[in-house]
Amino acid sequence: MTVHLPLAPTRAVEVSIDGRPVSVPEGATLLDACRKLGIDVPTLCHAPNLTPMNVCRVCVVEVEGARTLVPSCSRKVEAGMVVKTDSERVRLARRLVMELLASSVDLSTAPEARAFVERYGARPERFGPATPAAAAGEREGRRAGQHREPPSGGAETVAQPVKIDNELFVRDYAKCLLCYKCVEACGADAQNTFAIAVAGRGFDARIATEFDVPLPESACVFCGNCIGVCPTGALMFHSEHVLRAAGQWDETEQTKTDTVCSYCGVGCVITLHTQRGQIVKATSPHDSEVTNGHLCIKGRFGWGYVRP
Amino acid sequence: MDLRALEAPPTDVERAAIDAVLGPAPEAPSGSWLSAKARRHLLLPALHAAQGRVGFVSPGALGYICTRLEVPPAEGFGVASFYALFALAARPPAALHVCDDLACKVAGADSLIDDLTCRASPSDEHAWHRSPCLGLCEQAPAALYTRAGAPAVERAVGGLTLERALALLRTGESVTAPEPALPQLGEPGLRLLARAGRVDPTSLDDHRAHGGYRALRRALEIGPGGVLRELVESGLVGRGGALFPTGRKWEAVAKAPARPRYVVCNADESEPGTFKDRVLMEQDPFALVEAMTIAGLTVGAERGFIYLRAEYPLAAERLTHAIAQARARGLLGPTVMGREVAFEIEIRRGAGAYVCGEETALLASIEGYRGEPRSKPPFPVEVGLFGKPTVINNVETLCNVPFIVEHGAAAYRSVGTAGSPGTRLFCVSGRVERPGVYELPLGTPLGELIARAGGVKGGGAPAAVLLGGAAGSFVGRGSLDLRLSFEDTRHAGVTLGSGVVLVLDDSVPLEPLLARIAAFFRDESCGQCVPCRVGTVRQEELVTRLGKREPLGGLAGELALLRELGQVMRDASICGLGQTASSAVESAIERLGAFREGES
Structure with missing residues (x-):
């Protein structure tokens, strides 16, 4: 993520969105302008603390004169732009994008994405029933460009067994919509560890370590910042995964308590999520000036010593 | 950045091949990651060197390359696994990449591949794979032969037959590259092709x-x-x-x-x-x-x-x-x-x-x-x-x-039209007598181009023409008067694209070609954006169902779904690949009535 320091006063740029004029600083995105007007534009791969990747395409809007729709999360405002955020074309694109995602990815722990499915009236079942899940390791074995006959009678998904190779967090790539956020958080946007990257190509593209080695054999430092940015629960605290599997995860019973990490002098803000007196996970607010939402292994996972 | 390297060391031959590209390893680390970062553009050449030497990119080779260039191993793996020609697991040194794409399919690649499946069992020495278009369409069916070693051998093979393929796999006989047919050789008025075939390209x-x-x-x-x-x-x-x-x-x-x-x-x-x-x-x-x-x-x-x-x-x-x-x-x-x-x-x-x-x-x-x-x-x-x-x-x-x-x-501007000055190269392939590259003034009618290529094989009439390739669109037999200029094609709702003119006659079944096009886009999507990554998969599933006459629900609903999908891939994909991935399939449904035969 680039941190913009206020070096010089920026010029204001005026654009029209859904018939309403709005003025935003030069360099702002169309999403910034929409939000200034209070227009609720859906996003999945966008996060305020990461570089925009504009890959999910759910935030697309219509700019007058442009041949295609444009991603509002990354497109910079230009003076005089005339933008529509709720045209027929935009709604169709957002509905189809959600249908494509919901028909290929398990969104059961992604309430935000499920809300977009509802909001745009997406009917993923139009593409047919899900075809059988891949066996463990099968997707990793697929090679770029090597064709496989499509499974008949339905819609292929990224369903596959969950990867559990450490005690801190699990990787359930059946829930991965490939937003690239974890890669960014692991890399130059936060942690600078570069333990994971996107590997493979096309529908078989996936988040992977080198040669798919387990996380403990990779460069991973278990900061858990990938979990912090994952929008679908594909990356999940082991504690949450266990409780969910046992049917005991209940967010209505949980309380969130903001505190300051006690390990070192940085003073990271930590939100402790507790259920029935037990800490079940730790996060940090994205708007915290200290953390930008990111923590280290101690803040993220080192709460085992806390007893009620 | 504190990179963790892969533990496996490269073999001596891998190290030598990689050093030949990157230069010898310095005695001590350079100390400046900036200088290594500035050399990241050597990643692909180094991967080629490793693969060319031993036939695949081993963990040892990848780890060594990543260490030399200070690329995180996960990123190096992500790059290597992106490309179809890099293998990341051991495989035989010799490989025959047999094209089963559009022009080769029209020239019988499918039966050749069926025969190969029966006759060429995999061995430690060689393997064969299906390949997308190799750009040898005028010599279809075609293949690319590669053999790792020092030096590595890479040769295009035109006019592939089963016997030739088997001989190549068996003996690794030295292959000479085919020279292309130059149907306009010696014609006056050529600009781009004026020297082709008339000069020694090495002099x-x-x-x-x-x-x-x-x-x-x-x-x-x-x-x-x-x-x-x-x-x-x-x-x-x-x-x-x-x-x-x-x-x-x-x-x-x-x-x-x-x-x-x-x-x-x-x-x-x-x-x-x-x-x-x-x-x-x-x-x-x-x-x-x-x-x-x-x-x-x-x-x-x-x-x-x-x-x-x-x-x-x-x-x-x-x-x-x-x-x-x-x-x-x-x-x-x-x-x-x-x-x-x-x-x-x-x-x-x-x-x-x-x-x-x-x-x-x-x-x-x-x-x-x-x-x-x-x-x-x-x-x-x-x-x-x-x-x-x-x-x-x-x-x-x-x-x-x-x-x-x-x-x-x-x-x-003395040739061509006012809106499309100059000449254009057209890649004529498929069911014509003289396939090849033709240079003609923009604005030349499609029928004239096909006539220049000797017309349809056996004297028949074209049933359909694919203009612009897999990302282009089909036109029907009524389009022979279409002038091949930018303005005329735009007006007709088609594109010249990269100059592809793939001619089909009634002997060529259309729907398998549509299935191949849908498969192509699925295989070639980079996977970044949702409309293309998932959309190309859904398109292939739809085309497969329609081809088998097994629509979910009904034909009309499936065709409408395909249209909607095409609209969104066109509108919301990041790049031209997704934006054009539905073009040919949609045009075949609209103009050639694909998938409707046999339906009530």
């Missing part, structure tokens, strides 16, 4: 004896302003399909404040059915070198890159030779033609990824990243290679430049 003297390098001399006389003026007035537009005015592109880079600037030649010709750039590079390689040099002098760039698809080994050989010759004779290097201007050209080879023909993906690939396109703006003229202003044109576009510079815009 700079022969090239110059046939008018070569006159344009560069003239460019030095009239200066960058003069070149830009002629180029703008000529009306030349990009031949890759987007039709952007070349003169305006060059002007933008010439005026850009940032330095250095770069010239990049897009020679990643991978659109199924396209082989014109291959013929230009194989038959007249100095023309491209000269054109790029003119581009460099005009826009103020001192470095040029040719991004060449890996499937063109003969073009690589001839271009490498041409660049070396030009350098030896002072036509490249610190002083070009004795003037105080410098220009150098390097070749970078792709590794099997259609999407790298998209300009921003191509630039990412040269830089050593996955070939993922990015959103535009900013355009490469502002933020291009290594983030600097970059002219990027394809081979055919660049090869138009010498004629314009030497003879002037007015002469250039």
Whole structure:
């Protein structure tokens, strides 16, 4: 993520969105302008603390004169732009994008994405029933460009067994919509560890370590910042995964308590999520000036010593 | 950044092959990660070196490359696994990549592959794979033979038969590259193909004896302003399909404040059915070198890159030779033609990824990243290679430049139409008597082009023509009067694209071709954006269901779903791959009634 320091006063740029004029600083995105007007534009791969990747395409809007729709999360405002955020074309694109995602990815722990499915009236079942899940390791074995006959009678998904190779967090790539956020958080946007990257190509593209080695054999430092940015629960605290599997995860019973990490002098803000007196996970607010939402292994996972 | 390296060491031969590209490893770490980072563009060449030596990229080789270039191993793995021609697990040293794409399919590739499946059992020594279009469509069915070793062998094979394929796999016999058919050889009025087949492509003297390098001399006389003026007035537009005015592109880079600037030649010709750039590079390689040099002098760039698809080994050989010759004779290097201007050209080879023909993906690939396109703006003229202003044109576009510079815009515009000046290369393949590259004035009717190619095999009539390749569209038998100009094709709702003219007659079943096109886009999608990554999968599933006459629900609903999907891939995908992935299938449904036969 680039941190913009206020070096010089920026010029204001005026654009029209859904018939309403709005003025935003030069360099702002169309999403910034929409939000200034209070227009609720859906996003999945966008996060305020990461570089925009504009890959999910759910935030697309219509700019007058442009041949295609444009991603509002990354497109910079230009003076005089005339933008529509709720045209027929935009709604169709957002509905189809959600249908494509919901028909290929398990969104059961992604309430935000499920809300977009509802909001745009997406009917993923139009593409047919899900075809059988891949066996463990099968997707990793697929090679770029090597064709496989499509499974008949339905819609292929990224369903596959969950990867559990450490005690801190699990990787359930059946829930991965490939937003690239974890890669960014692991890399130059936060942690600078570069333990994971996107590997493979096309529908078989996936988040992977080198040669798919387990996380403990990779460069991973278990900061858990990938979990912090994952929008679908594909990356999940082991504690949450266990409780969910046992049917005991209940967010209505949980309380969130903001505190300051006690390990070192940085003073990271930590939100402790507790259920029935037990800490079940730790996060940090994205708007915290200290953390930008990111923590280290101690803040993220080192709460085992806390007893009620 | 504290990189953790892969533990497996490379073998001695792997290390030597990689060092041959990266130079010997320094005694001590360089100490500056910036200097290593600046060499990341050597990632693909180093991967090629490892693969070419032992047949695959081993963990040891990848780890060594990543350590040398200070690339995180996960990222190096992500890059290597992006490209179809890199294997990341041990495999036999020899491989035959058998094309089963459109033109080869029409020429019987499917039955050849069926026979191979029965007769060629895999062994430790060799393997064969199916391949997307290899750009040898006029010699279909075609294959690419590769054998790892020192030196590695890479050869294109045209007119493939079962016997030939088996002999290749069995004995690894030395393969000589096929020379293309040049159906217009000796015809007057050719511009781009004027020298093809008439000069020795390995001789700079022969090239110059046939008018070569006159344009560069003239460019030095009239200066960058003069070149830009002629180029703008000529009306030349990009031949890759987007039709952007070349003169305006060059002007933008010439005026850009940032330095250095770069010239990049897009020679990643991978659109199924396209082989014109291959013929230009194989038959007249100095023309491209000269054109790029003119581009460099005009826009103020001192470095040029040719991004060449890996499937063109003969073009690589001839271009490498041409660049070396030009350098030896002072036509490249610190002083070009004795003037105080410098220009150098390097070749970078792709590794099997259609999407790298998209300009921003191509630039990412040269830089050593996955070939993922990015959103535009900013355009490469502002933020291009290594983030600097970059002219990027394809081979055919660049090869138009010498004629314009030497003879002037007015002469250039003397053929073609007002809206589409000049000539165009058409890649004619499929069911015609004389497939090959044809250079004709823009505006030539489709029927005339097919007649020039000897008409339909056996004297029949064309049933359909695929214009522009897999990303283009089908037209029916009533379109023979269509004038092949940019304005006429746009008016007809089709595109010339990369110049593909794949002719079908009634003997060719259409629906398997549509299935192949849908499979192609699924296989070649980079996987970045949802509309393309998942959309191409859903499109293939729909086309498969429709082909089997097993629609879910009903035919009308499935066709409507396919249309909606096409609309959204076109509207919301990041790049041209997703934006055109539904074009051919939709056109076949609309114009040729695909999938409706046998339905009540």
